Every structure is written in C-alpha cells, then in structure tokens.
Amino acid sequence: MGHPGWGVAALLAALIGAWLAAPLRSDRSLTHWDAQQRHVRDGAVVVYWRPGSIGCLRLRSALRSVSDQILWVNVWADDEAAAFVRDVNGGSEVVPTAILRNGDAVTQPSPDAVRADLRVQPEAV
DSSP states (O other), X not given: OOOHHHHHHHHHHHHHXXXXXXXXXXXXBOOHHHHHHHHHHHOOEEEEEOTTOXXXXXXXXXXXXXXXXXXXXXXXXXXXXXXXXXXXXXXXXOSSEXXXXXXXXXXXXXXXXXXXXXXXXXXXX
C-alpha cells in the first residue's frame, strides 16, 4: 500500500486544479439570458457547465488559452440555464453543452471543435 499522505496530497492537487480551472474563480459565469443576448449580438460561444463535472473540468482546462473568449454559464446557479440544457439534450442535463457561433448546440464538445469555432470569422453583413 502507498504512503498514507499520498491520498491527501492527490486530493489537495485535484482541488487546486479544480479551483484554477473553474470559470467562477474569475467571476465569468453569466446567466443564461445574458449569455444568449451576447451570443446573438456578438456571435459568442456559450458553454453550459456545472461544478464537479469531470467533463467540464477537462474542457475548461483544455480551453484555458481561449477561455476569455467563451461565455460560461453554470447550470446549478441558473434554473433557466439548466432547463435550456435539458431541452437541448432531450430531457437530460448533460454538460458541458456548447452553443457555437452559428447557433448549433453541441453536447460534450471536444476542445478542438470549440477552438475551431472560435477561429471562424463572422459573415459580413
């Protein structure tokens, strides 16, 4: 069996990693309606997430370099956001769920798909 302190160290490392990757740490989590308005107005990518989700943590960590270009909405802090995610996912509250610039909803998107969408230039009007 390993050293007893290793479990504590691993837990501490996981908690620090989660804190560093959490969208709320930088107070960037928006309400569903604020994010939708900015999505329509600016063509922003919206990602619906929740604390404690490994998939959300992985996506956030992988998108660290472009995180400031994404609107993060915590479904546990906003009932309307949770209802929207359930509507998009056939009744299941699956996160992360992203709304891409063209309006497509993508359940559990890959970091590459989100990065590629961020590189798409909006059409000239």
